[in-house]
Amino acid sequence: MRNNSSTDTVLFVDEGQATAPLESTYVTNTSGTTITTSSAAAGLQQLDSHTNSIHAVVISTQLPEMPSEELLSQIRERRPEIPIIFILDSQYTHGITQTISTGCTDYGYQGEVAASKERWAGRLHNYARRYRAEREADTTKSRLELAAQASSDVIWEREVGADVVSVSGGFNETFGYEREGSIQFEWWINKIHPDDRERINSDLEQTIANQEQQVESQYRFQRADGSYAYVKDQGRIVYNESGDPTRLVGAISDITTRKTQREELERRSEAIEAVVDGIAILDESDKYQYMNAAHAELYGYDEPADLIGESWRELYQDQEIEWFESTILPEVRETSSWRGEAVGTRCTGETFPQTVSLTKLADDGLVCIVRDISEQKERERELSEQRAFIESLLNALPDIFYVLDRNGEFVEWNDRVPEILGYTDQELAGMAAVDLVPNDNISIIMDLMSNIFTEQVQEQRESELITRSGERIPYQLNGAPLVDEENNVTGLVGTGRNISERVLREERLDVVSRVLRHNLRNDMNSILGHAQVVADNETGSTVQQSVDHIIDTARALSSLAENANRIERALSDNxxxxxxxxxxxxxxxxxxxxxxxxxxxxxxxxxxxxxxxxxxxxxxxxxxxxxxxxxxxxxxxxxxxxxxxxxxxxxxxxxxxxxxxxxxxxxxxxxxxxxxxxxxxxxxxxxxxxxxxxxxxxxxxxxxxxxxxxxxxxxxxxxxxxxxxxxxxx
Structure with a gap:
């Protein structure tokens, strides 16, 4: 027999070895102890002699002097709640239904239990531990009956003059300690915040002096992690016949969350009163229950009290009221919230634009938050006018204007872009710039974008653009980096100028130059040749022919020069x-x-x-x-x-x-x-x-x-x- 009063103890009643594997495994795997008997009579005797120290019973059905059902019945008479586990012989079937109905907690066949002895040992340990805990609770129940009138988060008890304080299991869970049963009173006092100790002692002394039985305090108690919990301590004082206190019992509730929430509510209440947004609460009949000063001020009233009890309809014109009632409030009832813009009316009759946020409450009331957006609307109007002005300027440009993102895709453009290139706005959205240039010009565009994005410099390149119809138009493209507030390049802004006329003019001037060089060279050679003839032949018909040729060639050169002047004038004057x-x-x-x-x-x-x-x-x-x-x-x-x-x-x-x-x-x-x-x-x-x-x-x-x-x-x-x-x- 192994026994230890501080651990779980199991009584095994077995004439043979049916329960031996379970007993051995139980002792090995748990901190529990066992008492083993070989007969039913001996088992009942052990049960009677160990009134509170046996926490479970295991019975083998191989008991010749007393049927196992009879033994179960006698144990139940002595210990109605104690766990009883039957280990059945593999041939045993007689009376199993009766056995279960008379109070068997659990049962298993011998072979099954032996094969799963680890699992059965754990199950037995849980039965015994639970039973022992329940008995210990019963033992202290009478001493905690007074404290049951208070909160049961942490139950404590102290005899006046004693050095220890008994606490319930909730103490460890609440404060994070690992202590069993009783703790030193001095340790307990030291865990109370220093700033609270004197006040607590004073309250207790005053309660005893007044012979009062109830005492209540709120103070800070230190947790295991060093932080402090706000607690509410409700105690009861027991006096003897002489009026002297003999025992104190009480219950401690952790009110940290509650206190924090209350403080947070107070802070929020102060914040609500300080914000510029109007905040109000409407009851289920659409009347104001609460509003902050800002809400009343938005509508031109001096005090919130001027509107408390009034309907929200007092603050809107008929058209807005009809819109709220027909559209907005049904949506709030369905989705529990709504946010949008509306037009409010001040007490002077002046209207103002506002954003309104409505949230449905559990009692069918509403939380209403209102913000005056008059200045915002004015800024939006100014920005809209500025944007329209800028867009009109950009659209009036003869050049194309565009904005590309970091991927080289179109983000914005003026009217010239779709007008010249033939693409719709929908087609241009998200189109890459390189999609509009011929393959032999892609490297030019990529180089331009790379320099702008990496070096943050302005760049200029010449490239052809391909229209939707396939026409190739030469353009001079200019680009500059587009940066955000942190000077990060987000894209580029650029313009493009059609240089078709310049290119054509350059090509034509090149033709004029080539023709002039060609004709001047040939004609001058002809003149020189015939002049040499004149020099070599002072008289005769040959000289006259050469002179005539020189004259004709000179006239041709004069005509050539005149045509060249005309062409140059035409190309220069556009x-x-x-x-x-x-x-x-x-x-x-x-x-x-x-x-x-x-x-x-x-x-x-x-x-x-x-x-x-x-x-x-x-x-x-x-x-x-x-x-x-x-x-x-x-x-x-x-x-x-x-x-x-x-x-x-x-x-x-x-x-x-x-x-x-x-x-x-x-x-x-x-x-x-x-x-x-x-x-x-x-x-x-x-x-x-x-x-x-x-x-x-x-x-x-x-x-x-x-x-x-x-x-x-x-x-x-x-x-x-x-x-x-x-x-x-x-």
Missing amino acids: PQQQPVNLEDAVDTAVDNLEETETAADIAVDIPEEKWIHAIDDVTAAITEALENSIQHTTQSSTQIRIVADIDSTGEWVTLRIADSGDMIPPEERRVLVDGENPLEHGSGLGLWLINWVVVASGGELRFAESDLGGSEVQMQFQRCDQPPSPFPNE
Whole structure:
């Protein structure tokens, strides 16, 4: 037999070895002790002699002198609540139903228990421990009956003059200590906050002096972690026949959370009164129960009391009331909250914009928070006007304006971007800038963005942009970093300028330069050659021919220079289209030709008052076409026919200049038609001048074979109405 009064003890009643595995495992795995008997009589005797120290009984059904059911019944008479576990023989089935119904706590077959002895030992330990705890509670129950009238968080008891204080198990849980039963009174006193001790002693002394039985105090008690808990201590004093206190019992409640919440409520209440937002509480009948001073002030009232008991409808006009009742309040009832903007009315009748937050309470009341947003609305209006002004300026720019994020995607843009590139705003949103440039220009754009993002510098590049229709337009792109308040680059802002005219002008000037170099070199070589002939032959027909050639070449150079001046002037002045009377332009060109005393038979058939869109130099282009017909012929006299006709749409006029001379060489026409590439065999600037003037006038230049035997130059112009006379009375 092993026994220790401070541990759980189990009585085993077994004639054989049916319970031996369980007993051995129980002792090994737990701190419990066992008492073992081999007969039912001995087991009852042990139970009687150990009134309070046996906490569970294990019975084997292999008891020949007394049926196990009878033993169970006798144990229940002595200990009605003690746990009883039956270990059944594998052949045992008789009376099992009766055994369970008469009070068996648990049972298991011998083989099953042996196989799961670890689990059964734990189960037995729990039965015994629970029973012992219940008996100890019963022992102290009578001494704590007085304290049961108070809170039962922590029950304590102290005999007057004793050095210890008995506490309940809730003490450790409440304050985090690991102490059993009794603690030293001096230790207890030292855990009370120093600032509270004198007051507690004074209250207790005054209570005893008044022979009062109830005493209550609030103080701070130190927890195991060093922090202090706010506690409420409700005690009762027991006096003897002489009126002297003999015992004190009480109950301690941890009110830290409650006190903290109360203090927090007080702070919030102070904060509510200090905030600028209006805060109010409405009851279920929509009347004000509470409001802070700010709420009353928002509506022009001096005190909250002026509105307490009044309906919220006093503060809104009919239209707002109808909106709240039909839309907002039903939403609050369904979702428990709502936040939005409304218009309130002050006591003076003045209205003001506000944000309103409504929260439903459990009693169907409402918490209402109101903020005056008059200044915010004014700032929004000013910002809106500023933004509209800036947008109007940006949209008035002839250049494109754009904002890209760090990914190089469009964030904002002016109207020129979709107008020029042909994409909608929806398509541009989130589109990458590199999607709008040809592949051979992507590196240019990537380099521009990289420098702006990493170096935070302004950059400028030239690149072509591709429109939705596939047209490639040369642009000069400028970009600068876009930064936030912390100077972090968030994107870039940029502009783009169409440099098509500049590029075209540069290309045309390059053509002029190449033609001039080519013709000047050839003609000067010709002049030098013939001059040498003159030098070598002082007289004779050869000298006269050379002199004539020198004169003709000089005239050609003079004409070349004049055409070059015209082209340079046209390219530099950036001429604008305007209404031109085609008949007047042709007449002037013919007059210019006749002044040169050239041999030509010119027939003109231009209807009167036929107006076209063209630039000023259109007359020079017509003159050049006529001169070209005369100069490039081997005939002694050239026949020229000038006519104009209108196409079937009535929108275009074609001026046709046909001659009987030689055809314009194919290589000359190919250079004009195929584009302004380096000149291969161009003989002069005349055809270039004609082409550029027609194109600048918005028209088209074509060549055909004339029915007169030579070439036909076709200049197509857009037709226009005759402009009003600047002198309407004439």
